[in-house]
Amino acid sequence: MGFDELGLSEQLLSSVADAGYSKPTPIQQQAIPAVFMGGDILGCAQTGTGKTASFTLPMIDILSAGRAKARMPRSLILCPTRELAAQVSDNFETYGKNNALSMALLIGGVTMTSQLQALDKGVDVLIATPGRLLDHFERGKILLNDVKILVIDEADRMLDMGFIPDVDRIVSLLPKNRQTLFFSATLDNSIRKIAKRFLANPKEISVAPPSSVADTVVQKLIHTEQKNKRQMLREFLANEEVSNAVIFCNRKRDIGILYRSLLKHGFNAAELHGDLPQSSRTSTLNKFKSGDIQLLIASDVAARGLDIADLSHVVNFDVPSNAEDYVHRIGRTGRAGKKGNAFTFVTSEDQKYIEAITALIKKPIETLKDYNKQNTPQAIIDKKGRTSLRRAKTRNAKSDVAEKSPSPENNRFGERVPPPVPTNEPTIGMGDHVPAFLLRR
Numbered sequence: 001m002g003f004d005e006l007g008l009s010e011q012l013l014s015s016v017a018d019a020g021y022s023k024p025t026p027i028q029q030q031a032i033p034a035v036f037m038g039g040d041i042l043g044c045a046q047t048g049t050g051k052t053a054s055f056t057l058p059m060i061d062i063l064s065a066g067r068a069k070a071r072m073p074r075s076l077i078l079c080p081t082r083e084l085a086a087q088v089s090d091n092f093e094t095y096g097k098n099n100a101l102s103m104a105l106l107i108g109g110v111t112m113t114s115q116l117q118a119l120d121k122g123v124d125v126l127i128a129t130p131g132r133l134l135d136h137f138e139r140g141k142i143l144l145n146d147v148k149i150l151v152i153d154e155a156d157r158m159l160d161m162g163f164i165p166d167v168d169r170i171v172s173l174l175p176k177n178r179q180t181l182f183f184s185a186t187l188d189n190s191i192r193k194i195a196k197r198f199l200a201n202p203k204e205i206s207v208a209p210p211s212s213v214a215d216t217v218v219q220k221l222i223h224t225e226q227k228n229k230r231q232m233l234r235e236f237l238a239n240e241e242v243s244n245a246v247i248f249c250n251r252k253r254d255i256g257i258l259y260r261s262l263l264k265h266g267f268n269a270a271e272l273h274g275d276l277p278q279s280s281r282t283s284t285l286n287k288f289k290s291g292d293i294q295l296l297i298a299s300d301v302a303a304r305g306l307d308i309a310d311l312s313h314v315v316n317f318d319v320p321s322n323a324e325d326y327v328h329r330i331g332r333t334g335r336a337g338k339k340g341n342a343f344t345f346v347t348s349e350d351q352k353y354i355e356a357i358t359a360l361i362k363k364p365i366e367t368l369k370d371y372n373k374q375n376t377p378q379a380i381i382d383k384k385g386r387t388s389l390r391r392a393k394t395r396n397a398k399s400d401v402a403e404k405s406p407s408p409e410n411n412r413f414g415e416r417v418p419p420p421v422p423t424n425e426p427t428i429g430m431g432d433h434v435p436a437f438l439l440r441r
Helices: 010-018 026-037 051-063 082-095 113-121 130-138 155-160 164-172 189-198 226-239 252-264 278-290 323-330 348-361 397-404
Strands: 041-044 075-078 103-106 125-128 149-152 179-184 203-206 217-223 245-248 269-272 295-298 313-316 340-346 377-381 387-391
Touching: 010 051, 010 082, 026 041, 026 051, 026 203, 051 075, 051 082, 051 149, 051 179, 075 130, 075 164, 082 103, 082 125, 082 278, 103 113, 103 130, 113 130, 125 130, 130 164, 155 164, 155 179, 155 189, 164 189, 179 189, 226 252, 226 340, 252 269, 252 295, 269 278, 313 323, 323 340, 323 348, 340 348
Parallel strands: 041 179, 041 203, 075 125, 075 149, 103 125, 149 179, 217 340, 245 295, 245 313, 269 295, 313 340
Antiparallel strands: 377 387
């Protein structure tokens, strides 16, 4: 089946072809015709399956007929994170280039001035995070009673981040007569309960088992000790053919530590987490996508919404405590049918989390055995300023032992000390000379 069989307009088909896509994914094959039918949709698909395009493409054609009024958007897409909202915005720019639709992106971390200017002109598509949208509404800068299509994207992430009360309030401000598209990577009982509040007789579309991992992703475990993780990571980056990688840490503090460690050893790396200014986060992502940055050390803020066409590796430097976060993390690679690699560093304390992950994805993860722990990577910078990685030369083990073994020329710490210089001078101090103050009565 091709895109031309899904009822899309000629302008939209031209944009899709220019983007390099010829065949729709399974979620797109089912969701696009269903959106055109006008009913509510409850969609479930694993990350990396083209879920975003499954609602952006039909929305562009539907909204092409009509005109937006000032401060009254005609459609609303709610996203849990700034990165995901920006990714959806990129989709609309890519696919809507041949359609005269206006769009606004409302996210935190940036000035409201440009956002207000866009709202004043009227927008057909409004993409927003819940918090920033409510900020504008409470200031009286936006009206939501003309929204015809509502999209709630990554609903399970909304639940995890505690945004459902904000979503409840936003939905209460929308007209009852609307079309609602509800998408989630998982459909457990809690998500279904939330969906029931927002949807009316929805058509359910599920193209993959909940919380499944794409078959194109090769998963492996690397067992190590906590104190050796950074060195082991450097060895891994030297031994593996890593074109680019997202390296996930659980805590923001650890991101900074690992980032500075990799820079110290000459790696081309950058950090990404929620405490950084939005301008810095956007700039870092753009450099990573363009290839100027090879390694991105990130928190789970990048686990969703980060769409890199050719991401060779995902590395879990820390095992996530939430098994579903593992699925979303490794879903950054192996997207759109391409091959990907996911490696996870595991300590003895992580075993319970690995058991939860394998139970969720319903298959074991291979352990990478006999991993080379002898060679330490070094970063080599050529004359053009490009960084490459290679293993350091392994020193002779016997010479290492001999060098560190105590000897007449070494002190008790194994440090080499110079031999004493022979002299005929008398010893000064408590030898032949007694200080005068000790002789006083």
